[in-house]
Amino acid sequence: MHSFPLRTTRRLLGTLALAGTAAGLLLPATALADTWPAKPIKVIVNFPAGGAADQIARAVTVPLQAALGQPVVVENRGGAGGNIGGEAVAKSPADGYTLLMSSGGMVSVNPHLYPKMPFDPTKDLVPVAAAARVLVFLEVRPTLPVNNIEEFMKYVKANPGKLSFGTPGNGSSPHLAAEMLKAQANVFAVHVPYRGAAPAMQDLLGGQVDFMFDPGIGLQHVKAGKLKLLAVGSSKRSPLFPDVPTLDEVGLKGFDADTWFGFYAPAGTPPDVVSRLNREINKVLATPAVRERIHALGGVPAPMSPADFNARAAIDSTRFGALIKARNITGD
Numbered sequence: 001m002h003s004f005p006l007r008t009t010r011r012l013l014g015t016l017a018l019a020g021t022a023a024g025l026l027l028p029a030t031a032l033a034d035t036w037p038a039k040p041i042k043v044i045v046n047f048p049a050g051g052a053a054d055q056i057a058r059a060v061t062v063p064l065q066a067a068l069g070q071p072v073v074v075e076n077r078g079g080a081g082g083n084i085g086g087e088a089v090a091k092s093p094a095d096g097y098t099l100l101m102s103s104g105g106m107v108s109v110n111p112h113l114y115p116k117m118p119f120d121p122t123k124d125l126v127p128v129a130a131a132a133r134v135l136v137f138l139e140v141r142p143t144l145p146v147n148n149i150e151e152f153m154k155y156v157k158a159n160p161g162k163l164s165f166g167t168p169g170n171g172s173s174p175h176l177a178a179e180m181l182k183a184q185a186n187v188f189a190v191h192v193p194y195r196g197a198a199p200a201m202q203d204l205l206g207g208q209v210d211f212m213f214d215p216g217i218g219l220q221h222v223k224a225g226k227l228k229l230l231a232v233g234s235s236k237r238s239p240l241f242p243d244v245p246t247l248d249e250v251g252l253k254g255f256d257a258d259t260w261f262g263f264y265a266p267a268g269t270p271p272d273v274v275s276r277l278n279r280e281i282n283k284v285l286a287t288p289a290v291r292e293r294i295h296a297l298g299g300v301p302a303p304m305s306p307a308d309f310n311a312r313a314a315i316d317s318t319r320f321g322a323l324i325k326a327r328n329i330t331g332d
Contacts, residue, residue: 036096036273040071043263045101046085048078050198051168052215052297056131056261057101059293060284067280074101078196081171081331082106083117086264090124094268096277099128104260105173108316112324113171113331123267127309128274129281130262134299136177136213136233138247142226144210149231149250152211156187164190166200166209170331174200174213176320177233177257179327181213184252213257216297233257238298260302260316262309278306 043061047053057074065072077085086106092098100106107121119125138149146152156163167175170193182188192209194200197217204212205226212218213233219240222229232238232246235256247255263281265274282303284290294301304312323329 037068037070040073041097043072043074043099043101044085044089045074045076046082048196049076051196052134052217053101053103053261055297059290060131063284063287064280081110081169083110086121087118090119090266092266094266096269096273100264103173104313104316107313109171109320112321125264126267126269127306128263128265129278130260130302130304130309132261132294132299133302134215134259134261134297135238136174136215136257137229137298138231138233139214139218139227139229140211141204141207142228143207149245152230153185156189160188163210164192166192166194166203166212168197168200169193171329173257173259174215176323177213180255180257216299219298240298260312274306
């Protein structure tokens with residue numbers, strides 16, 4: 001049996017202790033990836049209940065919890081254009097148990113609207129999975145004396161400042177769509193921002209506002225004859241309403257206000273956990289029940305990799321950032 005001088009023994013023990021500490025630091029991420037999920041997962045929706053983000057989140061999380069074997073709980077934290085919910089997730093532990101469901105505007109629009117955001121969405125969040133591409137539908141109250149998009153454009157031009165439009169808030173995709181319309185058609189209407197798409201839709205139904213770019217939650221009212229659908233703010237017609245023209249077709253060339261909704265996680269979330277979530281969410285998006293829910297919103301399921309989702313946000317950041325600057329749009 002060998003014996004070592006006391007100084008050498010202490011040095012060896014110190015080296016072993018450091019090695020053990022380093023190994024301990026490496027274990028959590030690996031262990032997490034191997035055992036995740038071991039407890040319920042929370043999905044924070046950064047917009048109020050009833051909107052497109054909320055409906056998509058709830059459509060996806062029900063089958064997702066069956067796939068993961070753990071409860072997946074949805075929590076709504078709206079406000080500040082989605083920044084309140086986004087910050088809550090960005091500052092949560094990066095362990096895969098807190099996720100964000102948001103429109104892509106959290107990454108591509110909000111940095112242009114809020115110069116002093118409480119977090120950096122491009123650095124403090126990582127994309128997990130896209131969920132849907134959501135179209136916006138130009139709808140008007142039933143008593144507005146127009147029946148098609150051509151009549152609407154003439155009416156708006158003939159009544160500058162007399163019409164109002166509702167949106168889920170400053171800088172939301174419906175707001176940006178309306179600003180695109182105003183800029184390209186050279187018309188003026190009064191913006192009425194709400195705290196979410198659902199209350200804006202209620203006031204459109206009640207006649208308190210004249211029109212709205214709807215992210216799909218009001219299509220049931222269109223089918224019931226309670227609203228008039230005049231056009232689609234997308235590059236292509238909606239399969240749900242193949243006879244309704246796009247704004248591009250009626251002269252607003254290149255008009256495309258589609259927005260992408262998806263899931264994010266705090267930066268530093270183990271890549272294996274992100275990959276697992278991406279795979280499972282993409283599988284869920286392929287199921288008939290979820291596809292039907294998204295189609296009912298006028299949207300299209302959009303399974304893609306985290307890298308492709310991130311690239312999509314970069315494209316939108318460029319085009320929407322230019323519009324925000326040109327129209328001098330600011331956040332709430």
